[in-house]
Amino acid sequence: MEEHLKGLNGAQKEAALHKNGPILIVAGAGAGKTKTITHRIVNLIKEGISPDKILAVTFTNKAAKEMRERIVSEIGKNAKGQNSLPFVSTFHSLGVYIIKENAKILGLTKYFTILDEGDTNTLIKDAIKEIGLDPKQYEPRRIKNIISREKGKFINMKDYTENATDYLGKIVAQVWSIYENKKIKENSLDFDDLLLKATKLLKENENIRKIYQDKWEYIHIDEYQDTNEVQYLMSKLLAGDKKNICVVGDADQNIYSWRGANLKNILSFEKDYPGAKIILLEENYRSTKNILEAANEIIKKNIYRPDKNLFTKNETGEKISLYEALDEGDEADHVAVKILEILDKTAEEIFSDSPQKSSAEDFLCPSSTLLPRVRSKISPPSLSEVAILYRANFQSRALEEKMLSYNIPYQVLGVKFFERKEIKDTLAYLKAALNPDSLSDIKRIINFPSRGIGKVTLAKIFAGDIESLPIKTKIKIDNFYKTLEAIKEKIETESASSVIKFAVKKSGIENELGTGTEEDAERLENIKELATLALKYDNLKDGTGIEKLLEDAALASDQDSIMHNQEKKENKNAVKLMTVHASKGLEFKYVFITGLEDGLFPHQKDNETKSAEDKEEERRLFYVALTRAREKLFLSFTNFRTIFGSRQINAPSEFIRDIPADLIEKGDEDPRIKTIYI
Numbered sequence: 228m229e230e231h232l233k234g235l236n237g238a239q240k241e242a243a244l245h246k247n248g249p250i251l252i253v254a255g256a257g258a259g260k261t262k263t264i265t266h267r268i269v270n271l272i273k274e275g276i277s278p279d280k281i282l283a284v285t286f287t288n289k290a291a292k293e294m295r296e297r298i299v300s301e302i303g304k305n306a307k308g309q310n311s312l313p314f315v316s317t318f319h320s321l322g323v324y325i326i327k328e329n330a331k332i333l334g335l336t337k338y339f340t341i342l343d344e345g346d347t348n349t350l351i352k353d354a355i356k357e358i359g360l361d362p363k364q365y366e367p368r369r370i371k372n373i374i375s376r377e378k379g380k381f382i383n384m385k386d387y388t389e390n391a392t393d394y395l396g397k398i399v400a401q402v403w404s405i406y407e408n409k410k411i412k413e414n415s416l417d418f419d420d421l422l423l424k425a426t427k428l429l430k431e432n433e434n435i436r437k438i439y440q441d442k443w444e445y446i447h448i449d450e451y452q453d454t455n456e457v458q459y460l461m462s463k464l465l466a467g468d469k470k471n472i473c474v475v476g477d478a479d480q481n482i483y484s485w486r487g488a489n490l491k492n493i494l495s496f497e498k499d500y501p502g503a504k505i506i507l508l509e510e511n512y513r514s515t516k517n518i519l520e521a522a523n524e525i526i527k528k529n530i531y532r533p534d535k536n537l538f539t540k541n542e543t544g545e546k547i548s549l550y551e552a553l554d555e556g557d558e559a560d561h562v563a564v565k566i567l568e569i570l571d572k573t574a575e576e577i578f579s580d581s582p583q584k585s586s587a588e589d590f591l592c593p594s595s596t597l598l599p600r601v602r603s604k605i606s607p608p609s610l611s612e613v614a615i616l617y618r619a620n621f622q623s624r625a626l627e628e629k630m631l632s633y634n635i636p637y638q639v640l641g642v643k644f645f646e647r648k649e650i651k652d653t654l655a656y657l658k659a660a661l662n663p664d665s666l667s668d669i670k671r672i673i674n675f676p677s678r679g680i681g682k683v684t685l686a687k688i689f690a691g692d693i694e695s696l697p698i699k700t701k702i703k704i705d706n707f708y709k710t711l712e713a714i715k716e717k718i719e720t721e722s723a724s725s726v727i728k729f730a731v732k733k734s735g736i737e738n739e740l741g742t743g744t745e746e747d748a749e750r751l752e753n754i755k756e757l758a759t760l761a762l763k764y765d766n767l768k769d770g771t772g773i774e775k776l777l778e779d780a781a782l783a784s785d786q787d788s789i790m791h792n793q794e795k796k797e798n799k800n801a802v803k804l805m806t807v808h809a810s811k812g813l814e815f816k817y818v819f820i821t822g823l824e825d826g827l828f829p830h831q832k833d834n835e836t837k838s839a840e841d842k843e844e845e846r847r848l849f850y851v852a853l854t855r856a857r858e859k860l861f862l863s864f865t866n867f868r869t870i871f872g873s874r875q876i877n878a879p880s881e882f883i884r885d886i887p888a889d890l891i892e893k894g895d896e897d898p899r900i901k902t903i904y905i
Contacts, residue, residue: 257513322421515544723772
């Protein structure tokens, strides 16, 4: 067997050896899909395909980085002597690449601004005001989501306007029109434009389409079940007549329909590409037999899926624990106590041959009785291997409260580094320096630090009526723009990290925050972290370092969120709290799935009637939650839960009833509870 194919099972090897024509790899949870894609790409290179003829696209920066690193490693080991690498990116980064190479055709400059969610909402809010409506009544975020959904369907503003017949639709059309004009004036694009404009260009311009079809002869699309209409069309256009397209996905893990992910894309692959090769990756390398049996029983009730059944050679493993809680406080307390038991068990294993006794407290409390010299020589139990999952964000409050109460370090997945105000302010200076037409960025920073520039002055600046302003005000504005010019000069001549340091000092941010409150000092520390982050862009010259930093910051997605501790210092050895949606793509040794109550998980809003497709997505979501665990699953539900100030009585989730009883063990419930299940 070829060296680069060692370690692959039969199905993985078959996929890796496939060369020409369309192929669908149906990869179950934990079945080694990234490994399979990596070895397929390496095999193509081994068979004489130039690396720069290969494209691999996924959804998150984290996934793209992992895939890129694996490919580079495997090429180094098994295909040495290559002078180029495959193009590995996210869909949005691919869109940026195509747009930048064709900026003039699209009426853009090279330094167009990528609007983040906050900037987009601000522009839409301004557009709502311009048509004489109240943003409090017509929520900007809601209108933005409607526009985003339409763009994801490959529908442009003109087509939407022609078909808008109801009252809200007509309002959205008006707002959309103003919003587009604002973006044109600012030389900016939003996230959805990156896909829409790139795909529209490929579809409508045959010459440009052929350039990219010739550039990338072998296309790989990861997480194909999560593609929307635009991503689907982009993939199809790039594949062209050669149809050398390899898509990898799992219909059972389609959980993002609310973002526009279309399940039919993966279910209809054989129809789109007749004669396509279909390979099932069903061997799971992650979970125990008990966990997989529960997952298989849950998902087999869904109809809209290709038939597959995960199996593993791993051990049978422990039974799944089920706890029936009195209320959310009792449930959170149970979770905290179980985490301490996990720590105690690990501590006992560490000291099984030692007279030194220890417990979870010894690892959590700095003033514990565990000898300092012993603590320094051992690794504490890894809390990062513990995840607490929930269906809705509001559930985290009770859980966080108990983590604090029991002194258990924890981190919440979801707070983005690039969404912090001080980071956005700093990046806005850089974006405005490169693109002075970006009114959103100018508006954000022209009075931060304070320059005494009010709304009236700002309006006159934007209207081009600076001459009518008082001389002192004109001087302030002139100095502001000179600051931007100085920053731009540094961008073109200095390293990225040096530019950050200069911009923070020149703008006055450093002085403003450095002489402020303790909270201001923490904000300044965050900006310093941005400068540290910029170091990895220092090798890029002639301003491209800052350009790439801004691009990466704008493209940071939900799953690239930084784990943010609630304490001042981040602690990687901490329990992870997150929604089930946020957990996709991750795995943990111990997983707690909380709030398994009808109406909460599966989730159902008041007076909402779910379609069959919606119900299946909730079941897929639970399947994803189950398959995050490697060794032990803890399930829990409450008899009572306080929601919006009202104490509600709950029935256990139907998902619990669908797990075979012989896979479940009951917990030590509160004596006040009358057992409902089993």
